[in-house]
Amino acid sequence: MRGRSGQGPRLGCVFYRTQSGHEPVRGWLRGLGKEVSKTVGSDILTAQWSWPVGKPLVDGLGGGLYEIRSTHERREYRVFFCIAESKLVLLHGVVKKTRTTPRADLELARKRRREVVAR
Numbered sequence: 001m002r003g004r005s006g007q008g009p010r011l012g013c014v015f016y017r018t019q020s021g022h023e024p025v026r027g028w029l030r031g032l033g034k035e036v037s038k039t040v041g042s043d044i045l046t047a048q049w050s051w052p053v054g055k056p057l058v059d060g061l062g063g064g065l066y067e068i069r070s071t072h073e074r075r076e077y078r079v080f081f082c083i084a085e086s087k088l089v090l091l092h093g094v095v096k097k098t099r100t101t102p103r104a105d106l107e108l109a110r111k112r113r114r115e116v117v118a119r
Contacts, residue, residue: 009048012087016112025079025090032077032095039072040079040093047081048088061106065091065113080109082116089116 015023029037047053047068059067061080070077076096081088091112094105 009045010051011048011083013044013048014087014089016089016091016116025093028093036072036075036077040068040070040077043068043070044079044088044090063110063113064117065106065109067101080105082113084116089113091116
């Protein structure tokens with residue numbers, strides 16, 4: 001990875017991987033369709049290159065968990081991530097349908113973050 005002198009992103013980026021080798025966020029992004037995944041991917045790149053980033057693009061959820069907040073055609077998308085070994089680790093993605101993020105989605109992201117930190 002390159003340093004902060006302008007030649008590369010400040011943080012790398014990897015997908016969380018289950019023990020069986022599945023990358024849930026990669027599959028989720030592919031399922032969103034080309035235009036939406038381009039929007040979300042662009043926002044992930046912005047976070048990588050410009051870290052640290054605050055609202056409205058990135059929000060801290062406490063305990064080392066963050067979310068990238070993307071909007072495409074008035075729909076909201078969230079990618080939960082943590083930072084480990086100078087990399088964004090993409091933990092979980094959701095299409096936001098309500099004002100608050102469902103507790104089950106937050107708990108899953110927190111569980112995956114704990115696994116990443118323990119490795």
